[in-house]
Amino acid sequence: MAPKLSIADVLTLPKSTVKIPRLGFGVYKSPTNQCEESCINAIRAGYRHIDTAQLYGNEAEVGHAVRKCGIDRKELFLTTKILTPGDTPEETYKKALESVRKIDGEEGYVDLFLVHSTGSGAEGRKDMWLALERLFAEGKTRAIGVSNYGVKHMEEMKAYAKTWPPHVNQIELHPWCQQKTAAAYCKEHGIILEAFCPLVRNKKASNTVLVNLANKYGKTTCQILIRYSLQKDWVPLPKSDNPDRIKANAEVFDFDITDDDMAVLDGLDEEAGGAIVKFVGNE
Template sequence: MHVFKITDTLPLPKSSERIPRLGFGVYRSPPNQCKQSVRKALDAGYRHIDTAQFYANEAEVGEALRDSGMPREEVFITTKILSPAASIEATYDKLLASVHKISGPDGYVDLFLIHSSSSGSAGRKMLWQALEKLHAEGKAKSIGVSNFGVGHIEEMRSYAQVFPPHVNQIELHPWCQQRVIDDYCQRNGIIVEAYSPIVRNYKANDPTLVEIAKKNGHSTQQVLIRYALQKGWVPLPKSDTPERIVANADVFDFDLDVEDMAVLNDLDQGSAGAIVEAVNNE
């Protein structure tokens, strides 16, 4: 029996910071809608919000938190940067702009990620060194990566002052389990976050998933989020529907048994099962 609570946190590697075990994603949630959804998520018990520069709603996440009246330190906020600017200093300025949008001029973010490995070796190095500067100043409590494979992370050893990265956020669900990078991160103490954990509902009618959902008396979405939790991942379900926001957090009163987990594990299609991106591990 896996006993989890919505208030559970996990320790980040070589850090005093902890990350909530369940997060709430706001991928491309329109600005006004984003504010409403974040408020609903906070009301439902989420204490971990995941945004990005690319989503164009960082400011709204910050506004929703301030409007909620919740103390800043009680909510873990992540954002991401997609590509570097012309220099480390200019890249740092891009990072700082996000911090200001979310938490104001004297604020911070809890986690700042490189959103993609697509900038090439030089770009990734510049991004990381800018993030390290932000981290050293306390404006990012922790720093990490997203969509990085084994080779991308290993490459960082030659220059990173903060290593390993605290987090790697990748696409994860039964059809895309990314076992090579997942195993690497688990062995190296890197927290693995799962984006698209409910596969954007594309698999809601999958017969195998539906059968397991019926057996456990929960929705297919709840089964997939629970699966991610039991795999040791930090799932980041996204919804702008109030009822689903609440339901996606209601995953702590049941347990997928060994047979359920084995059946879901057998659905893996490797990189072919990705709906967004499977990492390159070379």
């Protein structure tokens, strides 16, 4: 049987007392003139976890929403990411610190800070991780992790990381891209898996299997995909700027997908061929 879940549910990060909400709200490509309102709508709908990044260009707007929403900052879980290092370790650190300040002010913090990509090479990855460890030690972030990391990248970290395993690995996850090797490694080491693109950017909305399941459960295809992520013990990060869809995407706690139907969705996996953004390298 599927676990009974609620929108208030959390997971505990590895070797930490920090708890991450099971459902997140993504703001990738949310325009700066829309992002603040979308975040406020998400918080009103019950989300307590917002995921942004330097790449998205809307960290400040997320911060504005947090200050305006009427919810105590301590009740919210805010994530950002650094994509590339600076020219020196100090510049890399300052680059990360600036994100914290954009989101939560001079004396503020973020709840989770991720290295966004493996694309800067081994030295770049190391520099960014060490900068995040410095923020972590200073209390400027409550947890640190990675994104788009395969097994080889997480193993590489052991040579220099004081904080290991990373608390989180955020990778593309949905029925067509289940990243089984990386997922198994993260499960073995207690690393929380966050699912970006859990809705496959709506590219599978007409898929016969998905549509049939949506009809069976009286749910939208998006709700089926989010519930699937939750029952896989992933932390899905659905994104929308449409107020009705933002609300609907949080209404996934009043039904369970049966084990048989979860197996049907599991059977859709296309491995690397199913990725629309990134299939991580593991060797």
